[in-house]
Amino acid sequence: MNIILQAYQLVLDDIMDNAITRRGRPCWYRHNDIGLMAVNDGVLLEQAIYQLIKKYFKEKPYYTHILELFFDVTMKTTMGQCLDMLIAKSFKSTKLEKYTLENYTAIVKYKTAYYSFFLPVCLAMRMTNINDPEIFRQAKTILLEMGHFFQVQDDFLDCYGDPDVMGKIGTDIEDGKCSWLAVVALQKVNAEQKKIMEDNYGIDDPANVAIIKDLYAQLKLPNTFELYEEESYKLICTHIQQLSRGLSQDMFFKFLEKIYKRTL
Numbered sequence: 001m002n003i004i005l006q007a008y009q010l011v012l013d014d015i016m017d018n019a020i021t022r023r024g025r026p027c028w029y030r031h032n033d034i035g036l037m038a039v040n041d042g043v044l045l046e047q048a049i050y051q052l053i054k055k056y057f058k059e060k061p062y063y064t065h066i067l068e069l070f071f072d073v074t075m076k077t078t079m080g081q082c083l084d085m086l087i088a089k090s091f092k093s094t095k096l097e098k099y100t101l102e103n104y105t106a107i108v109k110y111k112t113a114y115y116s117f118f119l120p121v122c123l124a125m126r127m128t129n130i131n132d133p134e135i136f137r138q139a140k141t142i143l144l145e146m147g148h149f150f151q152v153q154d155d156f157l158d159c160y161g162d163p164d165v166m167g168k169i170g171t172d173i174e175d176g177k178c179s180w181l182a183v184v185a186l187q188k189v190n191a192e193q194k195k196i197m198e199d200n201y202g203i204d205d206p207a208n209v210a211i212i213k214d215l216y217a218q219l220k221l222p223n224t225f226e227l228y229e230e231e232s233y234k235l236i237c238t239h240i241q242q243l244s245r246g247l248s249q250d251m252f253f254k255f256l257e258k259i260y261k262r263t264l
């Protein structure tokens with residue numbers, strides 16, 4: 001069900017981002033002239049989640065818990081996607097005014113962290129009769145941190161990753177996304193460099209994209225990312241070590257190792 005939720009979100013996300021490839025193949029809406037009919041396909045995928053929950057878990061004691069969990073996480077993810085698109089759209093009128101760390105953190109929390117990390121663990125906890133609120137609080141804190149860490153990596157790879165390895169072509173610069181690179185760049189730029197960003201960011205032209213990437217290189221953002229990745233990894237490890245109340249530290253460490261230094 002988690003995979004279906006992700007598929008549903010990605011089908012719609014690719015349409016909104018006008019993306020080209022996903023997993024090394026054309027995005028679903030680009031297959032066989034499907035076009036905007038893919039919106040309905042995304043909705044069908046979402047509805048399939050609730051049909052499966054009803055079919056296989058209706059008689060289980062945790063049925064209501066997992067149903068409400070999917071409702072809640074789907075709503076949060078949709079809110080995050082909305083904020084992501086609204087800020088990208090605002091570029092034309094407000095330039096880079098809304099590209100703040102606060103806004104970026106909100107986008108990542110709702111668009112990525114809840115469904116990618118919190119949802120699967122929370123489901124497993126409910127289905128194994130773990131209902132202690134304090135356990136959920138501790139797990140949620142770490143899982144949202146991992147989600148943030150994962151999205152920062154994703155933003156970096158969108159610009160610097162190998163499309164053949166990642167299976168998709170990054171378009172954050174062309175789309176004017178409030179990405180980690182853009183936010184950090186704005187924290188480092190002088191007045192002249194900020195003007196360069198305002199004149200070239202969010203323009204779907206290879207020449208403008210190249211200018212932004214050159215600016216990122218001048219600001220040494222790859223080095224900044226390496227430092228961020230190391231510091232964040234150590235911080236999350238420390239938080240995992242501080243877990244209590246019956247949570248498996250080993251499980252969280254395994255999650256973290258899967259995403260640390262990832263290339264896709």
